[in-house]
Amino acid sequence: MISKETFLAVFYTSFYLNIFCLLFGLALLKNQSRKEIIIIVYLILSISFDYINEHVMDWFGITTNFHIHNMWSFIEFIVLWIFYFQILDIKKIKIIHWISLVSFISICILVLLFYQSIFEIIKVHKIYSAIYYSFLSVYLYFQFLNKLDTHLLRKSLFWQNSAFFIYFTGNILMFLMVDYMFLGDIGLLNSWAIHNILTIIKAVGLIIAFYINKKYYSENRI
């Protein structure tokens, strides 16, 4: 089993890297476009929820912090939905995007009404979100191939998309791996450790995206 020290080291690295990513984005706010501002909002919410998640049990004396975690997964889907809505320009995929939002909200309502309480960890909407955003990021990769205008590494969207691709696809693989290999607390701890490693990669991707967007602002305006 992963040691507690390693787990905490990974967690705090991911947490502080997220804060650095947010500050970096805010420092370059003057030269950022709309999609970068959505990413900044995403980071603010992510960090806030991580912080609340850590302290909610101490503050309110509640036995679990799963409701905060579930709420964050819901908000994460919505914020990223808005982010991808700014980028998608084909009518068909926009319709799919709307359908995904309606289905997601319906799934959340159904799960809450009939299967689980918000105080238990809800996996369905997390898996749905991970599958959908993995699909969208792969779709965007194919879209890049249709528009070979500038160098790929100069596109901030490529870095953001890669960050989300690794994060969400990694999450799906993690769900599969943890479900088949580990059980109980060990599984939960290991899955959190992987999740935090994926968060670190995502933060690095987003930091590069902020930098690239500032440097090649005219090429990246949306």
Added chain:
Amino acid sequence: MNYQQQPDFKVFLIVGTLLLLLLCGAVIFFVLLYQRKMLQNKLDIQNLQTNHQRKLLITTINSQEKERTRVGQELHDSVGAMLSAIRLNMKMITSDFSLFEKNSDEITAYLDQTIETVRNISHNLYPAGLKTFGMIGVLKEYIEKVNNSDEIRISLIENGETRRLDPNTELIIFRILQELINNAVKHSRASTIVIEMMWGFKFLSIEVQDDGIGFSSDQIDPTKRGLGLYNISNRAEVIDAKVLFKNSESGGACINLQVPFQTTDNKDEEENQSGSNR
């Protein structure tokens, strides 16, 4: 599976690392694929440009050869023939001086004709009045000549304040209009042509419309168009003009030409803008 049977953390670490490497590998693979496609795309564009340049060169050579042949033929058939007649008359005079009076009038007439023909040829090569009277003056003269032939009726409508453009631009516009009129006379079976010029602040917009049979879809298609229209497009490209070939509602050909130009006013404005950008 119970807790004791759970795999070692090392296995978890190895599998986790492999998965991460797999995902990063997928991104790197995509970057390489993109680079390769971009390179291929650049090569394709270069090939297209080379082909276009080659086509342009061939068209230029063809037009030059055509013009040389025409001038050569005209010199041979008219100037050459008249000079031969003059030579013959001169020979007759030298052999029998009594014929001088009779033949001198003939020689003068031949010389006048030769001078007129040479003037026409040189006029076709470069319109003499272009520098003095400008494109409009030369065009009006050309239209008058064509109208005198009674083959076709051309009218010129001018809107806005007429300006003098760069001599090279004026020559190219004149050549384009000449080619369009020639096309209409030769191929369109039109009886009237209307040339409408609209002088804007930054653009000169010209519309040439006839009442002939119009263009076929192949002629309008940029990839299939013939030498004449290709020449017009190339000439327009040289002066950054945009040309659009279409059929009018009545069925005749309609050609739109948008020529950008710089007046002293908008030149100053652009210079000011670039100065403030700097």
